[in-house]
Amino acid sequence: MFTMFPLLAISLVVYVILHFLVGDSWTASQLMSIPMVSGDVWRISFGDGFIIISMGLLFIELLRSTKTGSDSILNHALSVVVFIIALLAFIIVPGFGNSVFFIFLAMTFLDFMAGFIVTTVTARRDFGVSGGLGG
Structure with a gap:
């Protein structure tokens, strides 16, 4: 069950919850500041x-996309659903256009595209189809 669930859906749920609990200004609020050797403050x-946490989840998703099987195909399909929901939220819902x-x-777009491309290339290799991306 866990292998079918797209991890970026967790990020989407967290964003939606924070947006409706705190408002759309939470993204600009300062989390921390780190003094640098140069004298600048990060x-x-x-x-x-x-974004950093979501990138970590994307990295795990990309690693998971290299597996084949019915679980991974369902994961790719659910990743498309996450992308469509995120796209609609970006276009339609106030406070998400940032x-x-x-x-x-x-x-989310890179997640589902990479998943389908890796699955396609792997399937072509497994079935011995010549030409295409791998040569």
Whole structure:
């Protein structure tokens, strides 16, 4: 069951919950600041933290996309659903049209595209189809 569930759906749920509990300004609120040797101060917002955690989940999803089987195909299909929901939220829902959510939207797109491409290339290799991406 866990292998079928797209991890970026967790990020989407977290964003939606924070948006409706705190408002759309939570992404700009400062999470922490780190003094640098140069004298600059690196200010990290909650939106930056959200993107970093979502990128970690995307990395795990990309690793999981290399597996074949019915679980991975269902995972790819659910990843498309997550992308469509995120796209609709970005276009339609007030407070979702910002850079943080757009970057997340791009990650959901990369997740499902990479999954389908890896699955297609793997299936072509497994069935011995010549030509195409792998040569």
